[in-house]
Amino acid sequence: MPASPRVHPKRKILLIEDTLPLATLYVEYLRAEPLAVTHVTTGREALAAAAANPPDAVVLDLKLPDMEGLEVLKALQARDPGVSVVIVTAHGSIDIAVEAMRLGAFDFIVKPFNADRLKLTLRNALERRALASIVAGYRKDLDRGRFHGFIGGSPEMQAVYRTIESVAASRANVFITGESGTGKEVAAQAIHRASPRRDRAFVALNCAAIPKDLLESEIFGHVKGAFTGATGDRPGAALLADGGTLFLDEICEMPIDLQSKLLRFVQTGTVAPVGSGREQRVDVRFVAATNRDPLGEVQCGRFREDLYYRLHVIPLALPPLRERGEDVVEIARALLTDYAREEGKALAGFAPEVEARLRAHDWPGNVRQLQNVLRNVAVLHDGPLVTPDMLPPLMMPQGAAASARAANGSQPDGGGPADGDAVLPLWRVEKEMIQRALRLTGDDVPRAALLLEISPSTIYRKLQQWRLSDERAA
Numbered sequence: 001m002p003a004s005p006r007v008h009p010k011r012k013i014l015l016i017e018d019t020l021p022l023a024t025l026y027v028e029y030l031r032a033e034p035l036a037v038t039h040v041t042t043g044r045e046a047l048a049a050a051a052a053n054p055p056d057a058v059v060l061d062l063k064l065p066d067m068e069g070l071e072v073l074k075a076l077q078a079r080d081p082g083v084s085v086v087i088v089t090a091h092g093s094i095d096i097a098v099e100a101m102r103l104g105a106f107d108f109i110v111k112p113f114n115a116d117r118l119k120l121t122l123r124n125a126l127e128r129r130a131l132a133s134i135v136a137g138y139r140k141d142l143d144r145g146r147f148h149g150f151i152g153g154s155p156e157m158q159a160v161y162r163t164i165e166s167v168a169a170s171r172a173n174v175f176i177t178g179e180s181g182t183g184k185e186v187a188a189q190a191i192h193r194a195s196p197r198r199d200r201a202f203v204a205l206n207c208a209a210i211p212k213d214l215l216e217s218e219i220f221g222h223v224k225g226a227f228t229g230a231t232g233d234r235p236g237a238a239l240l241a242d243g244g245t246l247f248l249d250e251i252c253e254m255p256i257d258l259q260s261k262l263l264r265f266v267q268t269g270t271v272a273p274v275g276s277g278r279e280q281r282v283d284v285r286f287v288a289a290t291n292r293d294p295l296g297e298v299q300c301g302r303f304r305e306d307l308y309y310r311l312h313v314i315p316l317a318l319p320p321l322r323e324r325g326e327d328v329v330e331i332a333r334a335l336l337t338d339y340a341r342e343e344g345k346a347l348a349g350f351a352p353e354v355e356a357r358l359r360a361h362d363w364p365g366n367v368r369q370l371q372n373v374l375r376n377v378a379v380l381h382d383g384p385l386v387t388p389d390m391l392p393p394l395m396m397p398q399g400a401a402a403s404a405r406a407a408n409g410s411q412p413d414g415g416g417p418a419d420g421d422a423v424l425p426l427w428r429v430e431k432e433m434i435q436r437a438l439r440l441t442g443d444d445v446p447r448a449a450l451l452l453e454i455s456p457s458t459i460y461r462k463l464q465q466w467r468l469s470d471e472r473a474a
């Protein structure tokens, strides 16, 4: 019988048979098949062999000197529920073979049998095994509506999850791109958490948020007296991330002179704290992120090409929310549940029209914008369902903060309240400060709230008040 092309080359067979002449005969039967056959004579040997080199299929003689055949079957299945076990039985003990089938054995053959019978049964067993793993693979993907902090089961996100999973084990550097609010930081953390480095530090450094002259010492650390204000030795992010992951967020904002120092670090794996010549070796995995087009930045000369290629080993592009189909509704439901609980509201779902609007919106601020919209709803409204009238004008392209700014166009928004000696009404100072914080953070209400040291709800309430008073004035 010609070898079936559907049998994968060198599938692994574990043959458990204590009668040596029979074992020799079976091995001979299978010699022309693309199989790697391992032969053992006892149950204990079988379990050790299965642990050391997991087989794709097993041929198991139920009569063994040291263990009950059914026990061996159960132990093999406990190790690998997908393993296909073919039972070999004597004519008189078919009832045990039937019991083995009930326990999940794939098939049984009655002694004596010829070569074709054995080959055919094994081919079927291997095929079932292959199908089972394909199905398991699909199921795993389909089941993944959530992945390390991500919500969303769209095919676009499944591809992201697969990339993260497949790169996590290596120490290859990953370069994450994606519009603002698409989850770049979530992805960086997922890479760390899925990696063998998960028990070591994940250190995130936002190159845009740290003043340029402090950035070098933030990365590399400094020694006492390295510069005014350096009152003691301080380890930098590189050292803190030793053995773990260093996340260089908004990498394109890094000043060009610092980029060359970073390049050296990426190339050599050594760092010297500012003010010290002593090089130190550290073991970090780099994950970088930007919402810019990094190659465009290279072409404009703002980002070093050599650094780009060092960091851009595995590209990971996060799709915009508007391209993730139903994910927007899935994420919205999860956020609504959280926010309703936090705000003590009974909001439990969306009116169908609201879901339709969530799907149709283009979400320029992606998941973060969706968070803002739902926080706004949860702070200002209550009821079992979110209805269309509760949606903020944020659902228009520029967002509530932007429309609040636009509405403010009638008032000159000078350099701010600190200008000259002018004393301004307190409400105006407040409004200008909130608007400035929103501008600085790209309408990120929670971040603006952090800067202002107030709660996000306060900002949402103010935005609502201003909108109402603007509407009244109009």
Ligand SMILES: Nc1ncnc2c1ncn2[C@@H]1O[C@H](COP(=O)(O)OP(=O)(O)OP(=O)(O)O)[C@@H](O)[C@H]1O
Pocket (backbone or CB within 6 Å): 149, 150, 151, 152, 178, 179, 180, 181, 182, 183, 184, 185, 186, 187, 290, 291, 331, 367, 368, 371
């Ligand atoms: N798929 C998702 N499911 C649930 N929450 C998400 C998802 N993606 C992002 N988030 C949440 O959205 C917010 C923004 O995500 P993150 O900070 O990772 O975005 P980013 O791409 O780094 O944005 P930026 O470019 O503005 O820094 C975070 O609170 C994050 O937890």
Ligand SMILES: [Mg+2]
Pocket (backbone or CB within 6 Å): 184, 185, 249
């Ligand atoms: Mg980010």
